[in-house]
Amino acid sequence: MAVTVKECLELQLLEVEMLLSMFPKRGEFSLDKDAVPSIQRYLRNADGALPPYMSSVAEELIFCLSVSSVFKAKVELQVLLPRMYPQVAPQLFARSDALHRQQQLQLNTHLASHISSLDSGDLCVCEAVQWVKDNSLPFLENSKTSSECASKEVRVKEMLHRMWIYSHHIYRQELRKKIFDCAKKLNLTGFCLTGKPGVICVEGLQENCEEFWRDIRYPNWKHISCKHVENMETEGSIDNLRLFHGFEDLQFQAHGDYGLRNDYHMDLGQFLEFLKQHQSGHIFQILFGVEGKLSDN
Structure with missing residues (x-):
């Protein structure tokens, strides 16, 4: 029987309650x-239909646990x-600021291997928590050792990573x-275009850009996608390759007479001008699928 x-x-709630007792x-x-x-509320709904307010939660339940220190x-x-x-198997990702990208990848590869060895259809998040508790120490020890060694080495080349991110809209002040x-915490430069559509560009070290991408989507930002990624290598500082000197707050004039309503469209002609000023005019077509036209203003 299916x-x-x-x-x-119901099983997910039982496991969440168990985790709440483990992490009070x-x-x-x-x-x-x-x-x-x-x-x-959904489980109390006798007809079994997914109500409108469940549209996001019903698709996926997202949370974060501070497993060990x-x-x-x-x-x-x-x-x-x-x-x-x-x-259906859960998506699990263990992370720590103390782990380098490769070590974090190895930790998650081992975690995924362990979870895949368990019986299919069984609850496994508590098991994953225990595994991370029991197995993260060697990775942290290796990270500490490699950091000490790396401090004695001279970095010859660095890579600048630039991500172009598109969202249907960006309005909320807390977002x-x-x-x-x-962006400030991760030393990323770029910009955030507020309004409809919303566009974010971040540039910096690859691991920092990827962490930014994970963090802003958590816990439930769904209408967002990374449209384009650029990588550039240099023997000097990546700062010499940055197109932006800080992280700018872009708010162009709304297109049409929409006032301050939350459905206004930004003047994309002004945005195209901004991109061209930063040697990125070609990105417009990647983001929107059409060639841009400069604003008449």
């Missing part, structure tokens, strides 16, 4: 405050549960604050 969505969500301290368990109540380094486990988990705070 397993239903309700049965899967503030900051250890990060979960959207409406996620669990929305699922509970050694060498003054925190290891987090980011978890995305598809609607049909545990019948904009998160974007700017994250």
Whole structure:
């Protein structure tokens, strides 16, 4: 007999409750405050239809756990549960600021291998948490050793990574604050075009750009995509390759008489002018699929 969505969500709630008891301290368990109540409301719905307010939560349940802390380094486990988990495997990603990109990749490869060895259809997030607790120490030790060795070496070449990100719109003040705070923390330059559509460009070290991309999407930004990536290698500082000197807040004049309503479209002609001023006019067609026209203003 096929397993239903309700049965899967009931199991997910049981596991979330178990995890909440394992991580009771503030900051250890990060979960959207409406996620669990929305699922509970759905489970009380007798007709079994997915209600409109469940549209996002029903697709995936996302949360983050602060799993362990050694060498003054925190290891987090980011978890995305598809609607049909545990019948469908979860997406798990362990990360730590203390791990280099390659070490983080190795940690997650080993984690994925362990999870795939478990019985299909069983709850496995608690098992993943325990595995990360038991196995993250060697990676952190290696990271500490390699960092000490790397400090004695001379870096010959560096790579500048630039990401062009498109969103249907960017309005909310708290989202904009998160974007700017994250870019500042990761030493990324670029810009955020507020309005409809929304465009973000970040440039810097590849691992920092990729962390920015993960962080701004968490927990539930769905209408966003990375349209284009550029990589440039230099024997000097990557700062010499940057197109932007800081992280700019772009807000162009709205197209048409929309006032301050949340459905206004930005003047893309002005945006094209901005791109051309920063040697990036070719990006317009990549972002929007059409050749740009300069503003008449």
